[in-house]
Amino acid sequence: VTLFMLLLGAFNVLLHRYTGQGDIRVGVPIANRNRTEVEGLIGFFVNTQVLRTELTGQTRVAELLQGIKEHALGAQAHQELPFERLVEALKIERSLSHTPLFQVMYNHQPVVADIASVSTASGLELALVEWQGRTTQFDLTLDTYEKSGTLHAALTYANDLFDTPTIERMARHWTRLLQAMVLDGEQRIGELPMLDAAEQQRLVHSWNQTTEAYPTERGIHHLIEDQARRSPDAPALVFGTTTLTYAQLDARANQLAHALGEQGVGPDVLVGICIERSIEMVVGLLAILKAGGAYVPLDPEYPQERLAYMIEDSGIQLLLSQQSLLASLPVAGIQLIALDQPALWLDGYSRESPNVALNALNLAYVIYTSGSTGKPKGAGNSHRAVVNRLSWMQQAYGLGANDAVLQKTPFSFDVSVWEFFWPLMTGARLVVAAPGEHREPARLIDTIGRHAITTLHFVPSMLQAFIHEPGVQACASLTRIVCSGEALPLDAQQQVFAKLPAAALYNLYGPTEAAIDVTHWTCIDEGADSVPIGRPIANLGTYVLDAQLNPVPAGVSGELYLGGVGLARSYHRRPALTAERFVPSPFVTGERLYRTGDRVRQRADGVIEYLGRLDHQVKLRGLRIELGEIEARLMQHPHVREAVVLVQGGKPLIAYLVHAGEAPTDLKAWLLGSLPEYMVPTHFIALPKLPVTANGKLDRKALPAPDAAQPQAFVAPQGDLQTALAAIWSDVLGVEQVGQDDNFFELGGDSI
Known part of the structure; x- marks a missing residue:
């Protein structure tokens, strides 16, 4: 026995x-x-x-x-x-x-x-x-x-x-x-x-041999200043019909940096910036860094309540914006500067770089992401972490003076960091897309052709829309397509190979808490059933661990932990959350590991495959969403007693509600007052009670699909036009039946 x-x-x-x-x-x-x-x-x-x-x-x-x-x-x-x-x-x-x-x-x-x-x-x-x-x-x-x-x-x-x-x-x-x-x-x-000693060595050390010598003791703006001295007359920044040379961009940013210094901006001082894509946006970001400060991007499309919270939580005392937005910003007691006011106001300031003593560990930016507690949280990254990331990217993909990078990612998303600064530190052209252009594949194709764009980024969902757009084969100038933010579907990879054979496709992965990206993969047709996220970038370590922080064998799934110089400094003003997510490394004395919450496994060759989340965080259109934040907000409504939000049945976001008293009729509008549009559920389903398992936990699998929960009389499309339109919706949205009374967005459609 x-x-x-x-x-x-x-x-x-x-x-x-x-x-x-x-x-x-x-x-x-x-x-x-x-x-x-x-x-x-x-x-x-x-x-x-x-x-x-x-x-x-x-x-x-x-x-x-x-x-x-x-x-x-x-x-x-x-x-x-x-x-x-x-x-x-x-x-x-x-x-x-x-x-x-x-x-x-x-x-x-x-x-x-x-x-x-x-x-x-x-x-x-x-x-x-x-x-x-x-x-x-x-x-x-x-x-x-x-x-x-x-x-x-x-x-x-x-x-x-x-x-x-x-x-x-x-x-x-x-x-x-x-x-x-x-x-x-x-x-x-x-x-x-x-594990035996050889296997432990391979998993922990051999697969993390990523040491490279980069100028990580310098600031991001220092590398851009170096390039401005090397090629002062080369085109640096393009927006619409306006082009600035490296010398002009550097001078304007220097003048603004001196002005910011007079307002108390210096190392680790946070400066808000709420502005649409423009020349002024790039000048403002660069000037904040030159003054020694760290920028906090505030998307002008966010609801007023969310902007007000981010302004208060970040503690900023100075906000850079544009004249058309000033009246609508919730900025009582905050100093405002409109960057698009007549340029004469900067004439009295020096065009030389400010002499600011900067430590490599000083913050470069604080970017806010969705938070499970109901409020967004800010992750602060240092100059050292970002310089390491940009230096690796240049070593891996090699931009030059003949390259043009399209900046189209909202600057509240950390991918925008490399879009802004990588081309400017390498002598390439930074082409800034017009506001809203990132949502329209046809306009992107036109912009790529007009500016001979060689390099751009897509979240995979947008890549799929772009690659199926008629005329995409005309984008012959593209040599690099970078994907991140979501899992890259194998079909999207194959479509890029077929329609844009001259463009290399790169799949990158990384959370906001670790300076943009931490793993890389050059896409190839290797006959696999998924696209890996690859191996760690330079000076980063990746560890696949179990709940006790033991390395798991290759082929076994575990949680991905990150180490190395790319980690964020902390969550802004959240020491408890920082301690929970950034834990002492059991492998390198004195270092930290970041718990990503992502479930992955390593192949026999060390390449990492992404399998999904260990929690209820999701990503839609490349944007991180903590479902708990939406649930917490719904529970604040006086007529909602219980709420759970999830992605189910191919629909974007579905909210299941148990009402308290009369049924609320204004939930979408009410949520839009505090949450960005992409976090507002498409479906709201009322239930008498939420299903639970035998041990009393929420039974998510028992929640009804939207169509089953909200049956409605089907009215068939009439005539050739309606029938054709219904067939298109059915194909695009993956639904079996589309009727006259159906709403495109409620069926799961979005701007992409």
């Missing part, structure tokens, strides 16, 4: 470490003990029992083994109950793809006779024949048996789920766990060693 407990216990720990699940269910065959009832019969008289083990990384080995013993003895007390009756009683949904209740089997035989030593009176000769199973009923089966005083084990696996190297590695890990459990029953299972 003790050996059985130990072997099964180690197997349970292995499954826990490989899957990250705390509820492990293993099938165990039990021979029928009523031999008199089946004597004389031929057949398979083994019943299967399900041994369920609940464990965490804090569970001690002795506690685990005692629990297995109790569960096994309890199960054997009811072993006459056939497994099929158990499945029927529990009303388990049956599937041809897997067995119910469990997918892993464990079978132990205490003693197996040595066939070679068996003799027969009849003279029959017995010989041992090697047997190889060709089929398996389960995803994975572990067989152990005792023979001639030795313990033997075999793993049988479904080869459409596992490959041989993975199973061989799993066998080694099980053996190491078993050895560690024998040594000390008081160890916590999350601390049991599973």
